[in-house]
Each structure stands twice: as structure tokens, then as C-alpha cells.
Amino acid sequence: MSTETITDAAPPAPPHDGHPGERPFTTYGRLWRAVPRELGFLLPNLPIVILGNIIAVTLFALGVGTIVIYLGVFVLFATLYVARAFGSLELMRLKAAGMPEIEAPRWPNRPAEGFWRTFFRPFADAHSWLHLIHTAIVNPIVGTLTWGVTISWVFGGLGGALAWTFPWWLDSDERNEGLSSVVWPGLTPALGGQALDMVLNVVVGVILLVTLPFVLRGLTLAHYGIAKLMLARFRSEDLEERVAEVQATRTAAAAAEGAALRRLERDIHDGPQQRLVRLQMDIAAAERQLDTDPERARALLAEAAGQSREALDELRALSRGFAPPILLDRGLVAALDSLASRSTVPTEVRAYLPAEIVVPDEVQRAAYFVASEAAANVAKHAGARRSSITLEVVPGAAGSRWLRLVIGDDGRGGARPVEGHGLAGLDERTRGVGGRLDVWSPTGGPTTVTATLPLPA
Template sequence: MSRTSSPGVAVRTARQLAYVLVSLVIAVPTAVVVLGLATVGILLSPLVGGFAIMQGAGTVATVAAAGERRLQARLLGRTIEPPARVGPRVLSDRQTWLELVWAILRGLVAVVTAGVVIAWLGLVLALPITAAEIVLPSLYPGHWFKFGTWDPSAGTMHIVQALVGLVALVLLPWVVGPMSRVQSDFGAALLGEDGELARRVDELSASRAAGRQAEADQLRRLERDLHDGPQQRLVRLQLDLTRAQRQLTTNPERAAEILDDARTQADQTLQELRQLGRRVAPPLLAERGLGAAATELAGHSTIPASVAVDVPRLPEHVETAVYYVMAEAMANANKHSGAQRIDVAARMVDDAVVVRVRDDGHGGADAAKGHGLRGLQERLAGVDGRLIIDSPRGGPTQVEAVVPCAS
């Protein structure tokens, strides 16, 4: 991974020029040495000495690569993070082979880039040469400006020469800069991690870990809710049925009362299981999509809720993530907000779904204070989404989630 800083144009151009010229001095001898050692090592590969020579070529390339990283850091302000070594020996590591290739090809790249820069510097030199002819005429017997005399043909030529030098000087940053970037980018590509790829891998690793953590937390909450709710009711139902069975012959009226209470317990247990089922995989979401599922959630809300969902059918993991945002935000509003109204909206923005759940309650919602919103953050991280909570003291509260459809 690499980072760059941005000094002024003159300073940056001077550093880039120094980088190109210093690289030329270092790169050509290094390429010759590494190529020579590698060639001899390959020719002698059937022998033990050939392998040792190849090891030496790899070591030289590795040392040169370390020097290149330091050179770029010092002159270009660019930090190249070296990839981790994975092999116990020099030639068993993939990065060493990349450094071998870089060290050999670097000489050619340096000759080309430095050649362009040196040729352009030759044009820039036209300006000080012309100035020297004017200021120090004794150095140029055939000069065009001497003691007030004027040679039209020589004067015109030197004016053109001065203009060429001036234009070349003005355009120097746009020549040195690209040549420096060609060489430095070539080094960064082979000597360091791909910054964007490494960043993306880190993000994906973190998001997948967050997704797994969210699933684990969800399973633990579901297990706890099953234990504290339906399981306890079922245990009581079993005891009630046993009592009713014993009293059927001795006290039928009491048995009927117990059975009536058992039926109530069974209905309540069934309702709780349905609610828990909606948290796991709501059937309506899979059958009819987010609009119907959100309308069902609003129907079970104890606070009047409006629904405005304008999205097409989406990938299953996206619909599930958006549904959980709606469900959790509405559940929090019902439990804690003291609101009089909840508004649920979802729409497409570019290639992402934006869902907002807003209530007019007293505010103060914070993901750091409760497992529900923090669990939503972890779940959304698993699909590359993000959660934005705006809940000042006194309200209102808005929970917004952005979920990319291509995640």
C-alpha cells in the first residue's frame, strides 16, 4: 500500500527530477548485476552452485528493492508497504521473484524515462545559453549583440532559441512528473501491495467478520428469546395439561378451566413463535418483497406507522438486510421512543437502497447503548452497508441505512 504527499510544484519537480536521475545511476548497474547472476544461476542450476548464485541474485534484488522504497519515500514522499514474506528462503517467496523481475526491467525503464527527461533538459538549457551570450559576449566571438550592434539573422535565431528554452522550462513539470510516475508506479506495482486491493481486502475481511458476529449475536438473542418466552409457556402448558388430565374424572369443571387457560397459553405461544419467525426469515419478504413485508411490520406496530417503499425486487441478502433495519428501528421506536407516529421509506439511489425509519419521539437513540442498533451496524457491515443514526435529545429520531445492491 502506498501513500503520497503533495509539496509545491517547483519542489515536487526538483524531487522528481532527482529521483529519475538517481534511479538511472543505480538501476543500470543493478540490472546488469542481477541479470548476470540470474543467467549464470540458471545455466548452473543442475549444480549446487547454481542455486547459491540464484540466491545471491535474489538477495541483491531484495536489497535494491529496499533501497527503492527508501528512495521513493525520501524524494517522492511515497511510502510503499512491502508485502509480507511467505517463504522461509529467498527463492521460495513470491515477492523475491517479483523483485528479481523488477530489478532487471528497472534498468530499461530508467533508461527510457531518464532519456526523455535528459533530452528535455537539453531544450531547457537553450535559455541559459542564450542569456550567457548576451551577458558574457566575450565568451562568444560570433555573438549577435555587441556594443549596441545588431545582427538580424543571429538575433532572430537566438530569440527563437530563448523562446524554446523558456517554453521547455515552463513545461518541465509536465515532462518530469509523468516520467517519474512511470518509474515509481512500476516499482510500487511490483514491490508493494496493491493499495486499492489491499484496502478492499481489509474492508471485506472486516465486513465478513462483522457479518458473522451479527449472525452469532442474532442466534444468541433468538435462543434467549425462545428460552424466556415460548419454551417457558410450553413447559407451563405441559403442566396444565397434566393437571387437567388428572382432574377430568374427579373435577371436570376445574379441568375445563385449566384447558381454557392452556388454549390461551397455546395461542400466545403461537404468536410469539410467529414474531420470532419474522426475525429469522419472514415468508412474506421472500414471496412479495420489501413493500409487503414493511406493510406487515407497520400492521404489527403499536404506534401508527406509514410505509412508502418504492424499490424493485432485490437480491435476497439486500432485502433481508433492509428488512432487519426496518424491523429493528420500528421495534426500538415502539419500545423506547414514546412517539406518536413512525414513517418508513425506502427508495433506490444510484445502485443502492436507502431506507429511513423516522419517529417523532423523544430521541436519544445511540448504537453504543443497545444491542439492537449495534447489531444492525454489524449486519450492514456484512453487506458493505452503513447505518446513520440522527437522534438528538428531544427528538425526532431518524435511522437511515444505505445498502449497495452489488454488495
């Protein structure tokens, strides 16, 4: 067993990307690098929004017009699903354009009780109607405007910047009907209107091209803001999902606790309790034999001593199901070191924990029991020559931190979290503290058990 403990390591710093201290030229270069993606979003806008408008408006009008003969209800049902498809397409295109991902609504994917409840569920969903309004009205208006601005800016900039390559400005005719006649109507004939027209076109074209990245970013952000307002999931849905997760966590914790108590009760009943009953019977029989058959009494007492030793061994084995004193006194890393030293398979412990990290007691217990059960499985079933235990802190979403425990071995693999067995119980234990258990164990090995447990912010 070897141990590598690093207590002052910190997670790598996130890459520097777009911070306020970034140099202007670097920011401008990043805007130009995003131009192809943003053009890929803006240029196809017109056909997409017109197609969505035609289909959505036609279906909606047909549905409303035929609702009196009940056919319209089914047409409106199809209309809502078409609008949902166009809304999902808009979110996908925005993500491909480099915009931050917008969380789409969690559409119900399970049928409700009864056909009609399932059928009418989209009609009661506010997201369905918002997607329809976005597809039929808002996006066609905004998309047509942004497409027009994009086309004007791109081709106006290219045409103006390349105006010097056209031979028309070399014409000796002094008629001035170009851009210069608007800027200097009475002055330009004396200066050569065609040449001045060329210069002005080039200047305007260069200005349009220089400002193109800012314009494209602004137009894309306009679509993004509207999509975030109309196509994203509601914050109330996040709250409901969090409440459901908390409820599921509590249920899993209660189930894990109940299963542990039932297993402990069964083990005590089948093991130490039976031996203690046998011990009591042997002592009573020895008491009756003391006067009449001392040799027999001595033999019974020897059997009773053996029963007491076996009961003590079983109680010690059962006590391993509780947190060991070393975990409570010296912490998780020391407990894992002790666990590895007792393993029959050579085990390496690698701990990468920042010095300031505080691991709650319930998370430490969950991590220890995951490692303990996984190490027991390695020793009993894996046929492994070596194993490892890795403990580290990893960053999560919104500044959260997670404790990740990885137990790996080079055994035969094939481990599965079967209901009622050890890995399934570990899954319940990790979910009981708000974590997650992942098992990767292909046939032939190797096996990796990963527990990801939450840490306080």
C-alpha cells in the same frame, strides 16, 4: 407516516473530464492548468533523488561492509526503511502533481511471533528491495534526466521568448556568433546578424513555451509509470485481500446465522415451549377433574385457553425475526412502507431506486432486518419524535453499485454497537452479505444508522 417512492431515478452522471470528444483547446487549457503542479514535482527532483541516492547507497554499502560483525544486519534493516520512506514520498509527490493515486503496498503493521521473525520480515518482502532499487539507482538516473530537460525547457523558453527585451541585438557590430550563424552561416551578415539572432531566439522560445505542457506531462508520466511498476502493490496482493474479505464475510455470515439460531432456540425454550408444557398440564388436570369437579375442570380449561393465546402471540412475535411475506411478495420498498406504518414513531420512507435495479433476495432481507431492528431501537430507546428511512443506489469503485439504507432519528443519541446486542448483530448481518454498517450517534443525538450493501454489476 409519509412515503416518497421514486423508482425511475438514476444516479447523477459523472462529470465530463477528458473524454475523447473534448475539444483540443479545452484539452490544451487543462494541460496548462496542470503546469504549476507538475513543475512543483519536477523542479525539486534533483535534490530529492540525489539525497535519496546518497543515503541509500551509503547505508547499503555500510551494511554490507559490516555484516561480518553483525552490525550490518541492523544497518541494512534501517536501509530498507529509508528506501520505503523515499518511495512513499515519491507516491505522495506524484499524487500532488495530479497523477492518479497509486496503491502503496500494505506493509505489515503487526509484529510477528518473536522478535527475529518481525526483524527479518522486511528482508523477505520484495517491495522493500524494489523500493531500495528505485531510491538508489532508478530514480536518481530518471530524476536527473527529467530535471535537466525541465530546466532547459522552462528557462530556454522564457529566455528565448524575452530575447527582444535585451539590448544586445541593437549593437551595430556585424559580427555574428549567435543562433543565426548556425542556421544561415553565410547569409546572415548581409541581413543583420544581431537582429536575426533575436528573431530566431524569440521563435525558438515561443515554441518551447507552447510545447511546455506536453513536455512536463510526458516527464511526469515517465516518473508515474516507473513508480507504478516498482512502488505499487502487486495484483496478487489484491487477490489475497479479496480472498481474505470473502473468508471474513463467510465467517461473519456463519456467526450471524449461529447467533440468530441460538437466540431463536432460547426464545422458543423460554417462551412458547414453557407455555405449551403448562397448557398440556392444565388440560391433563382438567381431564382428571371432569367427573369429580366440573367447575374446577372448566377453570383449568379457561387457563389453558389463555396459555394457548399467549403462546400464539409469542410465536407471532418470534416470526417477525424471519422475512415477512410482504417482502417476498412485493419487494423491499413495500416492506419498508409496512414497517414504517407499524412504528409508534412517525416515520418517513424515501426510496430512490432506478426502475431496472435488481436487488438480490439476501440483500433485501439484510436491508429489511437492519431497518426493522433500527426502527425497534428508535421506538424503545431513542425518545425520538420522528424518524426517516432512506433507500438509494450509490456508485462504487470500478463501476460497482451499492444499496445504501439510512435510518435516522432526532432522539437522544448514544447508540453503540455493543457485543451481544442488536446493533452488533446487524453489523454481522451486513458483513455476512459483503456490506458494511456505520453508526453515528453522538450523545444528545441525532442518530444515523447506515447500511451499505453490494448489488450485482
